[in-house]
Amino acid sequence: MHTTESVEQIANRAGLTPEGVAAAESRLAGLGLLQPCPSGGWAAVSPETAADTLLAAAQKDVLERQSAIAATRARLHALTGEYLEARSMRSAKGSIEIIEGIDNIRSVIDDLARNCTSSADALIPGSSLSEEGIRAAIPLDLETLARGVRIRTLLQHSARKHRPTAQYAATISSAGAQVRSTGVIPSQMLIYDNDCGVLPVDPADTAVGVVLVRDPAVLSFLQRLFDHHWERGLDFTAEEQTNGPEPTQLERDVLLLLAAGKKNEVIAHHLCISPRSVSRIVATLMDRLGATSRFQAGVRAAMNGWLS
Structure with a gap:
């Protein structure tokens, strides 16, 4: 770098426009690769020196944060004994x-x-x-x-x-x-x-x-x-049964009593309907659930969420 050359002189030698030279000088100065000389013009700075100068403040900030983190960690670790003592007291039989x-x-x-x-x-x-x-x-x-x-x-x-x-x-x-x-x-x-x-x-x-x-x-x-x-x-990973539409309220009431192990006569008495109606509802539900027993019907109905 010829420190005393003007922007126009540098532009002529480099085959650039004066504006391009000025923009390049500005970018290099921002990176710390050019420093102004007291006698005028610029002095080139090595990339290593520029990096040290440019990053010094950031490195200082990082070191300060690392020191603060280490100090906080040490203070917390110092409380381990008290924590273990308190935990053992809390765990008393x-x-x-x-x-x-x-x-x-x-x-x-x-x-x-x-x-x-x-x-x-x-x-x-x-x-x-x-x-x-x-x-x-x-x-x-x-x-x-x-x-x-x-x-x-x-x-x-x-x-x-x-x-x-x-x-x-x-x-x-x-x-x-x-x-x-x-x-x-x-x-x-x-x-x-x-x-x-x-x-x-x-x-x-x-x-x-x-x-x-x-x-x-x-x-x-x-x-x-x-x-x-x-x-x-x-x-829980067993495949869930999907057995038709949601039951009506009457069917749900029958299912609840069925799952509780009640006989048809008892279900009929509780719901104030005839035993024949209960038998028909139970048969329909077992067919819809693909169940071969009353117990299995209750299990599958529960898995379908019908007893919730």
């Missing part, structure tokens, strides 16, 4: 603890899931899971399964008709979870490592609060309750 507030509930459940080592069992009533709950559950469940923890999740038959819930079941099943469905689930319930149970304070509104149970006797009962319903469940 025989204790019952109430957790209120949705954020606190999610935090505690997240903690239990991330620290369980052998099993996580769940009873989930209702015809669907919230999409927000599904988004939160999938990564946590997959991480838990990756640690070798056994997951068993029991849903209601009616949840099969809710696409996001069915997709959630398929996702965790493909990762190794066991998912089944049943007709009736008494209450929402979670059990981790057979060491801690989680029950809702109000089954009608699980966001109100949950009860953490660690009493061995109560946990033993809760585990037997879960196993009782689990053994009667059907694999």
